[in-house]
Amino acid sequence: MNCFLGVDVGSVSTNIILMDEETNVLESMYLRTQGKPIVTVQRGLQDLAGRLKPGWHIRAAGTTGSARHLTSVIMGADSVKNEITAHAVAATHLVPGAQTVLEIGGQDSKIIVLRNGVVADFAMNTVCAAGTGSFLDQQAARLNIPIEDFGPIALEAKSPVRIAGRCSVFAESDMIHKQQMGHNLSDILAGLCEALVRNYLNNVGKGKEILGPVVFQGGVAANVGIKKAFEEALEVEVQIPKHYDVMGAVGAALLAREAVAKGQPSKFKGFEAAQEDYRAGSFECGDCPNLCEVIEIAAGEKTIARWGDRCSKWANSVMAEESAV
Amino acid sequence: MKVTFPHMGNMYICVKALLEDMGVEVVVPPQTSKRTISLGTRNSPEFACLPMKVNIGNFIEAHELGADTIIMAGGVGPCRFGYYAQVQREILKDLGYDYKMVVLEPPEKHISELLGNIRYVTGNKSWFRVIKALRLAWYKARALDELEVWVHRLRPREYQKGEADRVYGQAIRDIDQAKSCREVLGAAAKAGQKFGEIQADWTKKCLKIGLVGEIFVVLEPFANLNVEKHLGELGVEVERSIYLSEWINEHLFMGLLRKVKSSKEARKSARPYINHTVGGHGQDTIGHTVLYKQEGFDGVVQLAPFTCMPEIVAQSVLPKVSRDYNIPTLSLVVDEHAGEAGVMTRLEAFVDLLTRKAEGKEGVNL
Known part of the structure; x- marks a missing residue:
C-alpha cells in the first residue's frame, strides 16, 4: 500500500x-x-x-x-x-468548507482566512509571541499544575478576572498580583485564557473578517479554556479537528x-537516513562586516548543505560541487 | 572638508557623483552591514525607527574613514524623520565626534536656509558647474533604475540562478566609476547587452507583486532583508513603488522634470481611504496598492520599519483596501530584531496564496 x-x-x-x-x-x-x-x-x-x-x-x-x-x-x-x-491545506481537507483557521503553536500564532477553499488572507504574529504555547506552558509550570489540567480548571471559573494580556511578562506580574489579592486559581486561569484570546484577536486577527466554520488547531487547541474563550469572544462555535496537534x-x-x-x-x-551520522556545525564568515553565521550540514565526511550567508556564496559552493559530480 | 551622508540603497552613487563633480571631497560610508546596525542601535533611542539607527551607524563608520561634515535631509510633517538630524547631531556630540552637520530642509519651507547650506558645502561654484553635476547625478539615477527593472524581470526567469545579480553587481560598479554622462550611458548600454545575453524563459508567466511602504526600508536591501531578491527567487516579478530617479526629481529638483513618474497620482488614488498626508509615505502606500490592482498585479507587500507612524496608519487601512479591490496584501515590519527566516516563511506563504488564487485551485486537489 x-x-x-x-x-x-x-x-x-x-x-x-x-x-x-x-x-x-x-x-x-x-x-x-x-x-x-x-x-x-x-x-x-x-x-x-x-x-x-x-x-x-x-x-x-x-x-x-x-x-x-x-x-x-x-x-x-x-x-x-x-x-x-x-x-x-490540512484544515480545508479535514473540515470542508472551513472559512477561518486559528492556529496557536509553541512560538507562533497565525490566522488563515479561507474563501471557497483557497487561502484569501493570513497573518502571523510578528514582533511579539505573547499568548503562544510556550507561555501557557511556563505559567502552568509556575502554578504547579500539569498543562493538561489547565483547560479543565479554567472551565470551572465563576467570574474570570481581567488580566493584562498585551505582554507576557506583564501578564505574569498581573497574574501574580491577582493571586496575592486572593482570587482563586480557576478564575485566574480563565482570565488568562480570555486575555490571550483578546491579545490574539487584536494583534494577529486585526482587521480580518472571521466567518464560520472556524477551525482551531495547533498544540494550544488542546486547552478547552482557550476554546471556550474564543467561542465567547467570536460568538461562533469553534471546531477542533481530530488531528489538531499534528495538522x-x-x-x-x-x-x-x-x-x-x-x-x-x-x-x-x-528509513536508512535515520541511521546515518549527520553533523550540523556553524562558522562565522569573516569576508565582510556582515559576519554571517553559516550553517553546515555534513553526512560522514561530506558537506551536503550550507546556508545562512547573505551573499549565498557558501550555499552556492555546495551546489557547484554537487553539479560537478 | 570631507563630506559624508547616510546610505539609502543605491543613492550614494548619485550623491557622490553630484558632490565630487563640484569638487567636494566625499567619504562614502562603508556599505551598511551588521556592524553598522549594532553601532547605530547601541547609540540610538530604542523606540526610534530603523532608519535613524542605520544613519547613526553610517555616520560613525564614515568618521572612522575621516569624514568631518555630514549632509543630512531634514523634513516637515508628522514623520519623525524630520527631526532626526537634530537628534543625531546631539548624539554624535555626546559621543565626542567632531562633526559639522548640514541639514537640508525642504525647499518649499526654507528656501533661503537651503541655498545657504548648499553654498556652505559647495563653495562659490558657478551655476554651470552645479547644473553639470546635477545632470551627471541624474543620468546615474536613471541608469541605476533601468538596471533594477532588468534584474526584477530576470530573477524569476533566468535558467542559471544568480546570473542577473552578477551582471547587476558589476554594472553598479561601472556606473559608480563613470565620470561623465557619456560614460554612464556607455556603462548602461554594456549592462543592457549583458542582461540581454542571459538565458531566460521569457514565455513564463510570473506572478507580479508591488512593493510599497516607507522609502528607506523599501530602497535599502539590507534593511528589508533582501525581499526583492527573495521574491525573485520564488519566481515573482517585483515592482517597487519608489525608484531613486523619481525621489530625486521630487526632492532635489522640486519636480521640475515633468515626464518622470511622480507620486502625485498615487496620492490621488489614496482617496477615499486617506485624503491628506499622514507623513512619510503612508498615503502613497494606500494609493500605490490601488494603482497596482488597476495595473493587474497579483499582490502587494508593504514594508515598514517597526514603530513607523505613517505606515501604521496605512497598515490599519490596508485590510479595507484589500477587501474592496480584491488584492491580497502582506505587511512586513522590520527592524534590527527582524529574522530572515521569519520573513522568508511569510513571503513563501504569501506567494503560495497568490499562486493558488491565480490558478483558482482548491486548498488541495482531492
Missing part, C-alpha cells in the same frame, strides 16, 4: 504522520524538538520504521515547519512548504501527495 509521510519540525514539537491513499492518518507522532531537530527527526523516523506494517511503502514525503529545509536535506522530501500553506504534518503529507500526483519518483531517501 502506498503511504505518504508528513514531517513538521517546529520550535517546540516535531510531528510525524503517515497517511494512506484515502488520506486516513495511519500513524501519528508528537515529539519534543528540544532544540535538536536532526536527532529528533532521526529518532522519529526510526520509531516509525518499527511501526510499519508489511506492504506499506512510502510513496512520497513532505516537510514543513521552521526546520523544513534542514529536514528535507536529511530525509529527502518531495515537497518543502512553509507551515502556513501546510496548515491551510502541519497532515498538510505536509497532503502536499507531498500532490507533488508526485503526476507519477514523479519520490526523493525520499528511505
Whole structure:
C-alpha cells in the first residue's frame, strides 16, 4: 500500500504522520524538538520504521515547519512548504468548507482566512509571541499544575478576572498580583485564557473578517479554556479537528501527495537516513562586516548543505560541487 | 572638508557623483552591514525607527574613514524623520565626534536656509558647474533604475540562478566609476547587452507583486532583508513603488522634470481611504496598492520599519483596501530584531496564496 509521510519540525514539537491513499492518518507522532531537530527527526523516523506494517511503502514525503529545509536535506522530501500553506491545506481537507483557521503553536500564532477553499488572507504574529504555547506552558509550570489540567480548571471559573494580556511578562506580574489579592486559581486561569484570546484577536486577527466554520488547531487547541474563550469572544462555535496537534504534518503529507500526483519518483531517501551520522556545525564568515553565521550540514565526511550567508556564496559552493559530480 | 551622508540603497552613487563633480571631497560610508546596525542601535533611542539607527551607524563608520561634515535631509510633517538630524547631531556630540552637520530642509519651507547650506558645502561654484553635476547625478539615477527593472524581470526567469545579480553587481560598479554622462550611458548600454545575453524563459508567466511602504526600508536591501531578491527567487516579478530617479526629481529638483513618474497620482488614488498626508509615505502606500490592482498585479507587500507612524496608519487601512479591490496584501515590519527566516516563511506563504488564487485551485486537489 502506498503511504505518504508528513514531517513538521517546529520550535517546540516535531510531528510525524503517515497517511494512506484515502488520506486516513495511519500513524501519528508528537515529539519534543528540544532544540535538536536532526536527532529528533532521526529518532522519529526510526520509531516509525518499527511501526510499519508489511506492504506499506512510502510513496512520497513532505516537510514543513521552521526546520523544513534542514529536514528535507536529511530525509529527502518531495515537497518543502512553509507551515502556513501546510496548515491551510490540512484544515480545508479535514473540515470542508472551513472559512477561518486559528492556529496557536509553541512560538507562533497565525490566522488563515479561507474563501471557497483557497487561502484569501493570513497573518502571523510578528514582533511579539505573547499568548503562544510556550507561555501557557511556563505559567502552568509556575502554578504547579500539569498543562493538561489547565483547560479543565479554567472551565470551572465563576467570574474570570481581567488580566493584562498585551505582554507576557506583564501578564505574569498581573497574574501574580491577582493571586496575592486572593482570587482563586480557576478564575485566574480563565482570565488568562480570555486575555490571550483578546491579545490574539487584536494583534494577529486585526482587521480580518472571521466567518464560520472556524477551525482551531495547533498544540494550544488542546486547552478547552482557550476554546471556550474564543467561542465567547467570536460568538461562533469553534471546531477542533481530530488531528489538531499534528495538522502541519497532515498538510505536509497532503502536499507531498500532490507533488508526485503526476507519477514523479519520490526523493525520499528511505528509513536508512535515520541511521546515518549527520553533523550540523556553524562558522562565522569573516569576508565582510556582515559576519554571517553559516550553517553546515555534513553526512560522514561530506558537506551536503550550507546556508545562512547573505551573499549565498557558501550555499552556492555546495551546489557547484554537487553539479560537478 | 570631507563630506559624508547616510546610505539609502543605491543613492550614494548619485550623491557622490553630484558632490565630487563640484569638487567636494566625499567619504562614502562603508556599505551598511551588521556592524553598522549594532553601532547605530547601541547609540540610538530604542523606540526610534530603523532608519535613524542605520544613519547613526553610517555616520560613525564614515568618521572612522575621516569624514568631518555630514549632509543630512531634514523634513516637515508628522514623520519623525524630520527631526532626526537634530537628534543625531546631539548624539554624535555626546559621543565626542567632531562633526559639522548640514541639514537640508525642504525647499518649499526654507528656501533661503537651503541655498545657504548648499553654498556652505559647495563653495562659490558657478551655476554651470552645479547644473553639470546635477545632470551627471541624474543620468546615474536613471541608469541605476533601468538596471533594477532588468534584474526584477530576470530573477524569476533566468535558467542559471544568480546570473542577473552578477551582471547587476558589476554594472553598479561601472556606473559608480563613470565620470561623465557619456560614460554612464556607455556603462548602461554594456549592462543592457549583458542582461540581454542571459538565458531566460521569457514565455513564463510570473506572478507580479508591488512593493510599497516607507522609502528607506523599501530602497535599502539590507534593511528589508533582501525581499526583492527573495521574491525573485520564488519566481515573482517585483515592482517597487519608489525608484531613486523619481525621489530625486521630487526632492532635489522640486519636480521640475515633468515626464518622470511622480507620486502625485498615487496620492490621488489614496482617496477615499486617506485624503491628506499622514507623513512619510503612508498615503502613497494606500494609493500605490490601488494603482497596482488597476495595473493587474497579483499582490502587494508593504514594508515598514517597526514603530513607523505613517505606515501604521496605512497598515490599519490596508485590510479595507484589500477587501474592496480584491488584492491580497502582506505587511512586513522590520527592524534590527527582524529574522530572515521569519520573513522568508511569510513571503513563501504569501506567494503560495497568490499562486493558488491565480490558478483558482482548491486548498488541495482531492
